[in-house]
Amino acid sequence: MDFAQAFWVLLLGSLLGLELIGKVPPTLHTPLMSGANAVSGITMLAALTLIITAKNNLPLLIIGSISLGFALFNVVGGFVVTDRMLAMFNRKPSKKLK
C-alpha cells in the first residue's frame, strides 16, 4: 500500500466519522458508544493478518492468536451487549402478549 494513499484514506475516514454523528438523543449515548466500541475491535483483521503471515513462527502465532482473542472479545461482546441494551427499548409488543 502506498502511504500517500493511506493518508488519504485516514483523512477521509476521519471526516466521515465527524459527519456521521450529528445530533444524538441522550437515550442513545450509551448504546452508540458501545456499538462504536465494538467496531473498534476491527483490529481483529490485523491480528488475523499477523497469524496468516506468521507461517511457522510460533511466538508470533501465539501473540496473533491472543490479539485475535482480545479483539473478538471486544467485537462479539460489544455487539451482543449493544443488542441487549437496544432490545430494552422495544419490549412493549411482547409485554402486551402476556
Next chain:
Amino acid sequence: MDVSLIQSFINLIAVLLLALGIKGLSKVRSAKEANRLAAFAMFLSIIGLLTYYLGKPGEGITQQSWLWIIIGTFVGSLFGAILAKRVPMTSMPETVALFNGCGGMSSLLVAIGVIFFQRNETFIQDISILISIFVGSITFSGSIIAMAKLQGWLSTPSWTQSKIRHLINISIAIISLVAFLNLIQSVNTSTIWLLVISSTILGIGVTLPIGGADMPVVISLLNSYSGIAAAAAGFVVGSQLLIVAGAMVGAAGLILTQVMCKGMNRSLVSVLFGGTLSSQSKKLDSGGEYTNITSCSVEECALTLEAANKVIIVPGYGLAVAQAQHTLREVAKILEQNDIDVSYAIHPVAGRMPGHMNVLLAEADVPYEQLKEMDNINPDFPATDVVLVLGANDVVNPQAKSDQNSPLYGMPVLDVQEARTVFVIKRGMSAGYSGIKNDLFDLPNTSMVFGDAKQVLSELMTELKELGVGAK
C-alpha cells in the same frame, strides 16, 4: 478475476455498511437494525480477508495458522458473548470499558508482534507501530482503571486530588515521549518495553483521579483512542479497511465525547485535568448550611401521593445504585390504577451514563412514552402535584439557574421546585457528586424522605396498598 480486486470490493461494501451502521445507531428507530448491520459488516470484512489470502497464488493459509485462528476466535468470542449475556443492566458502563480496553490490548499486541518479528524497517511503519503501542497501552490501562472504579474495586486515592499528580503524569508523559523519539532513531527491545510500561502507567495516572460521575466521558474518550489505535494498526499491517474504520470510530468517539460533555456542562479539559468536581467546589462554596429541612415519613408521602392527579418521577444515580427500578415500576403501576398520571423526567446525564436511566427503566418495563426528556417535561412541572426525586441531586438543583456564582450555573436542570410538593428520597444529607448544597432541599414545598431508594419504595408500596390505592 484478481483476488485483491474481490477483496477491495468486499471491503468497500463493509465500509459502507459500517458507516450506515454507526449513522443508524444515532436514531432510536433504526438503532437495533443498525447495530446488526455493523456486526454483519465486520463479519464481511473477515470473509474478505480470508478470500484474499486463500485465493492469492503463493499465499495460502497454513494448517498451523488455521489452528491458532480457531483458538483465538473461539476463546475470544465465547468469553465476549457469555459476559455480554450475563452482565446486569446496571453495570453496562463498566462492561463497555472492559471491552474497550481489550480492543486497545489487541492493537498493542499486533504492534508488538510486528516490531519483534515482521518489521520491514520503513519509517512510516515504525511510527505507526509506536503510535499503536502508545495509544493501545493507554487505552488498555485507562479502560481497566475506569472499569475498576465504576465497579467500586478502586476508590479515588487522596494524593491523586493534589497538584502532585500533574507533576507525576507529566514526568511519565516525558518518559514515554523520550522512549518514543529514541525508538524512531533505533529500535531496541528494552526501549520498547519502556514505552509499553510508561504509557500503561500514564493511562492509569490520567484515569485514576477522575470522579465516578465523569467516567462516561472518559470511557467515550478512551473509545475514541481505541479507534485511533486500530487506525495505527491499519498502517502497520497495510490495511485500508482498518484505517478507515479506525479513523471513523476515532472521530465519531470524539464527537460523542463532546456531546456528552455539553450535556453535563463540563469541558473536556476540566474532566481530564480538574479531578473530581467536589475538590474544586469545596473551596468555592464552603458555607453552604441547610436551614430549613423538612423531613417526613413514608406514610405522609403515601397520603400526599394518594391525593395527587399528576406525579412526575425523577430518577437518578441513587436509584441505579439501589437497583430499585423494578420496585419503582410497581409503585407507579399502583398509582396508575388509581388514575394518577405518572411520567418520568429523564435528565440527559441522570445515572452513571447518558441514556443509562432509559435503559434501566426500560428493563423494568416502564412504557417508553412515559419517559420524558428534560426539555419536554420542564413546562409540565407547574401543573404537577407531586414530584418524587429518587437519588438524583445536582440535576434538580435550582442554583444552576438562580445563582451565578454557583459552579453549577448554566447546567440545564429539571425545574422540580415549580411543582406543588416535592419529595426527595435520599440516604442522607450528603451532597451530590458536585459537592454543592442543593437549594431545593431548603424550599418549603420540599420534604425529605431518608432511606435507601429500594427500601423506601417498598415501604411506600405497602402504605399505598393499606390506603386502598390501586385495589380497584
